[in-house]
Amino acid sequence: MTILASDTGGRGGGARALWADGLWRAAMAALALMPLGMAVAHRSSPVFAGLAALLALAATAVDGRLSDLARQARTALASPLGLAVLAFLAWCVVSVGWSEFKALSVSALGEFWLPVLATFLLALTLPARMTRTAFWLLVAAAVIACITMIFELRTGLALRRSLGMRWHSFIFNRPVLTILCLLPAISVWTLRRVRHGWVLALALSALAFAAMAHSESGASILGFAAGLATFLAALAAPRLVARLAAVAFVVLTVAAPFLGQIADRAIPASVHQRLADDHSRDRVDIWLSFGEAIRRQPLLGGGFGVSPRMRDTAVAERVPSEDETLLAVGHPHNTLIQVWAELGGVGAFLALAAVLLLLRTIARQERLVAAASLALLGSATAVALVGHGAWQGWWAASLGAAIVWILAARRTERETGP
Secondary structure (H helix, E strand, C coil): CCCCCCCHHHCCHHHHHHHHHHHHHHHHHHHHCHHHHHHHCCCCHHHHHHHHHHHHHHHHHHHCCHHHHHHHHHHHHHCHHHHHHHHHHHHHHHHHHHCCCHHHHHHHHHHHHHHHHHHHHHHHHCHHHCCHHHHHHHHHHHHHHHHHHHHHHHCCCHHHHHHCCCCCHHHHHHHHHHHHHHHHHHHHHHHHHCCCHHHHHHHHHHHHHHHHHHCCCHHHHHHHHHHHHHHHHHHHCHHHHHHHHHHHHHHHHHHHHHHHHHHHHHCCHHHHHHCHHHCHHHHHHHHHHHHHHHHHCCCCCCCCCCHHHHHHCHHHHHCCHHHHHHHHCCCCCCHHHHHHHHHHHHHHHHHHHHHHHHHHHHHCCCHHHHHHHHHHHHHHHHHHCCCCCCCCHHHHHHHHHHHHHHHHHHHHHHHHCC
C-alpha cells in the first residue's frame, strides 16, 4: 500500500517517515471503519471522524507540514464557499445571544460543528494520500455492516439481546443512513478503479437497499431513490441537474415556513393512510406547529439548537394552542424548517448561499464525480426534509466523511491510474 501524492518519505529520515506513514494509515482505517462502527454503536460516526482527524493532524505534524496545512485551510476558507460557511457559522454563534436556553445552544454548536471541523481537516489532508487498500477496507466495512444489520433485524436482534445491548430496531436507522451517504463515493471509486466495477457498485447498492428495506428508516428509502435518480440524471447532464437543484433549493428555502400549510392542503388523506407507518400525517402537523413559531419570529429565529425546548420559549405562548403541543417533539423533522425556526430568515439566506456555492463548485467537476456529488446532495436533502434533527453530530460526521471519500475518489485515478 503506497502513500499517494505524499512526500513523507523524504522528510525527517527513516524513523520519522515510518511514524508518519503509520499515522496516515491509521487515519484512513479509522475513517474506513465508520460504517461498521455505526452498525455497532449508532451514534459513533463523530468518534471515527474525530479519531481520523487527530491521527491525520498528528501525521501532518510528524511530516513537519502544519504550516502547509494552515495555509491550505486559509485558502479554502477564503474561497466564496468557505466565506459563506464561515458567515453561517458566525450567525449560529451570534444567535446564542438571544437563545433562551444558552447551554442547550452551546451544546448543539459543539455537537454539530466539531464533526464539521474534523471532516474539514480530513478533506484537506487525506484525499491526496488515500490508498486503494483504504477504499477496499471501506467497502468491506460497509458490506459487513449491511449483513450484520440484516441478520439482526431478521432475527429480532437476538444477538444484541443475548449480549445485553440495546435491542430496539430503530437504532439501525442511523447506520443505514450513514451507508446511504457513503454509497456515491464507493460507487464512483469502483467505476473508475475496479475492473467491471459497475458490478460491484450495483451489488453493494442492492445490499445497502436490502438493509434499508429491513430497517425502520423510511427516510433512507426516500434518500436512496432520490440519490439514484439524481445520479442517473447527472450522468447525462450534470450542469443542468446542478442548475435545477439550485432552483429547487431556492424554492424550498422560501417555502419552508409555509411547508406545513402546503402539505396539509396538497397531500390527500388516503396517502397519509398508506404512509401511516412513516408518520406522514404527524410530520405535517409538526411542520404546521413550527411554521407558526417561524412566522412569529421570522427574522432572527429562536437561537441555534433551541428546537428541543421550543415549547418552553416565549414564542410558544403566541402560537395557537392546537399547534403548541407539537413544539415539544424535539425538532421539526425538516432541516429547512429547523434553520428558519432557530436562525430566522437571515440564517436561511446564509445556508442557501452556501448550498448554491457548493452546487457551483460541484458543477465544475468531471462528469462522474459531479454525478456522485449531486447524488450525495440529493440523498441527503431528501432525508433532511423528512428526517432527523439538523444538528445531530452523527449526521454531520457521516456527510463529512462521504465528502472526504468523494474527494479521494476524484484524485485516485489521477494519482495512481495506469
